Amino acid sequence: MKNKLENKIDYAVGKTKEAVGKAADAKDLELEGKVQVMKSEAAEKARKLKEKAAEKANEAVDKIHKK
Numbered sequence: 188m189k190n191k192l193e194n195k196i197d198y199a200v201g202k203t204k205e206a207v208g209k210a211a212d213a214k215d216l217e218l219e220g221k222v223q224v225m226k227s228e229a230a231e232k233a234r235k236l237k238e239k240a241a242e243k244a245n246e247a248v249d250k251i252h253k254k
Contacts, residue, residue, distance in 0.1 A: 189230050197227035 189197070201223030208217025 189234065191231070191234065194227045194231040194234065197230070198224055201225075201227060 201220045204220030204223060205217050206220070208214065208220055
């Protein structure tokens with residue numbers, strides 16, 4: 188799974204492709220940029236969910252060990 192920095196880079200590259208594609212009337216490049224942005228956003232959401240799940244799992248384990 189990608190890390191936070193990689194997701195931000197993918198997002199920025201996607202936005203750039205989208206803008207250049209739109210300015211150059213290159214629909215394929217614009218679409219490629221939009222897809223890259225959506226993928227980076229989904230990857231970031233997945234990363235956050237995984238991080239939150241790990242946090243909750245650690246809390247549960249800590250509670251068990253404190254008993």
